[in-house]
Amino acid sequence: MKKRLFTPGPTPVPETVMLKMAEPIIHHRHPEFGEIVKRVNDNLKYLFQTEQPVLTLASSGTGGMESTFVSLFSPGDTVIAVNGGKFGERWVKMPNTFGLNAVEIKVEWGKAPTREQVLTSLRENPQAKAVYLVHSETSTGTATDIEGLARVIRENSNALVCVDGITAIGAHEFRFDAWGIDVCVTGSQKGMMIPPGLAFVAVSKRAIEAMERSTLPKFYFDLRKALKAYGNNDTPWTPAISLIIGADSALQMIHAEGVENIWRRHERLATALHKGITAIGLMLFSDSPSFAVTPVWLPAGIEWKPFNRTLKDKYGITIAGGQGEYAGKIFRISHLGYFDELDMITVLSALEMTLFDFGFQFELGSGIRAAQASFLTTG
């Protein structure tokens, strides 16, 4: 059976990238690899819209986030973190584990943090060294207005603006320099379209200054070491060579398409999918939908497990379920990375036929028609 992946990480890997990664391995101290790293570094700057270094680590995105906490701060430092889902929750737990004082901005799942919430927390915690925001919370498919909140933080504090961009980079507009961001982390298996195993961490001048003051112990995730190696197109530890070669290939695709075109493509796909899902009669979960992943309420009377099994076994479609308290209540369709218009038609068709199998009442084809109309009118 032909299989199609609509999960928010791993995301599908383009065929040319798969084949590039399958080529005979080369040594990381060979000049040829240095050239690849240089090109990856340059294209990462383009993807993050920055002139600042974007460091590459051999770890998952969670490891990338850890590198920012242990490399920028000292025991007892206060960091504010927005918790509006499973990942935001982790960025509260993690700094507390390392002896930082994490102040939580608790946000209802499916809602984005407001300016007022951030402003209030900054006023209550004037000692805060950083505010951690999640650009696109994967567990809830909810997007945060990073540009607006970064401005609020910049205008009202000296706190560093730190962004979990793990599911947002390559889907949502993001301008590291123009928006005054200090830290942004992403993972390889998301908008970068390669398998998991790499984290990327962009750091501003203020973030680099913070590294000099940081006293938390660190070794593998010491961003000062990564920064020093970066200057020589190198990494402090053995790099994940095949994944970096994949990143090189994928970033060249990203460069060729143009990052602004990629943001527009993700908005176009998400919008059409939202219209299709609504036309079928299903309800979107998020008040501020992400362009990377779309969470949908499971209709009354349909259970997640058999629904998911039908999608997978009958139609070859893999989507994601709900997490935490929304397990069994919502499902999530990802359109992050290597997706186009007809992929949205494909997943809507499988969704319609599965709903039909389960006796859900709706006009067959209505979702697809709404998505097509959306594509035809929004260009």
Next chain:
Amino acid sequence: MKKRLFTPGPTPVPETVMLKMAEPIIHHRHPEFGEIVKRVNDNLKYLFQTEQPVLTLASSGTGGMESTFVSLFSPGDTVIAVNGGKFGERWVKMPNTFGLNAVEIKVEWGKAPTREQVLTSLRENPQAKAVYLVHSETSTGTATDIEGLARVIRENSNALVCVDGITAIGAHEFRFDAWGIDVCVTGSQKGMMIPPGLAFVAVSKRAIEAMERSTLPKFYFDLRKALKAYGNNDTPWTPAISLIIGADSALQMIHAEGVENIWRRHERLATALHKGITAIGLMLFSDSPSFAVTPVWLPAGIEWKPFNRTLKDKYGITIAGGQGEYAGKIFRISHLGYFDELDMITVLSALEMTLFDFGFQFELGSGIRAAQASFLTTG
């Protein structure tokens, strides 16, 4: 030009493994992936010769080593570490960074630590919680008698026996359970024959008990979290899926060949290469040569850079240079992983022709003849 890699990590990746990793990516929460992880876990036990868990982390080997320090110990704990090369040196620096008290057993480069050295250090540091040994020190191509030293440590202390097996696993005889080892770490790009990006950490019951007492802060490298996920054929963070699929394929090859046959093959290749190199008139660097990598003194009058460039540009052969104070003084030929007898003839031939190019005085073909004789007599 046809290129051949004789470096101690990355090592060549078998063609079937490369192609397996190039297949369409699957989701890590899919049951199919759970089956792969289960098979990897079972085959890792076989490779390490243990009934204990061997945990898989998305990091380099250095990250794997860090996971053992932060997960097993508490601030102020004493750990003894053998420093006989670049990596041993790192296993002294790293625990000190995290507030442990690392006691160094300093060993001259190219020599192995003795029982007396270990015994003296244990007597001087009866409070030591662990002894860290390097099975095959990559920088010096020197092998340590792990079985013998583990016995000394076990008979004279309660210290955990912790082994950097990064360049040894899959080359040297290693029996985690039978030898009473508590911790052993390896990396994917070594005897495992896959690209870098994974670390593997075997933990004994005593090591698991130590985890319960450990108070050092940790999150990404928390082996308790890894152990909990391990029970469900899972990992705590997004796994490096494509590399785990590669590990599955490579471990099946290892299982089919048989780990004892693999150890014997590495000994046979190393022995023949040593004889060939000596027959040419070159000098081996190590007093206790590793079966994974062979370091050789550069002959007087030949400089490393042009020598290396000729091997690379004229013969397509990549070897490794010396590290630290031996940079420019020695070169290192790796035969770790996917190598056979004729590969040794290949590298000896390139070495002979390069030496001839540089005017070194020797009988052309003498190294190859000695290696062939070694193969023919040792079966």
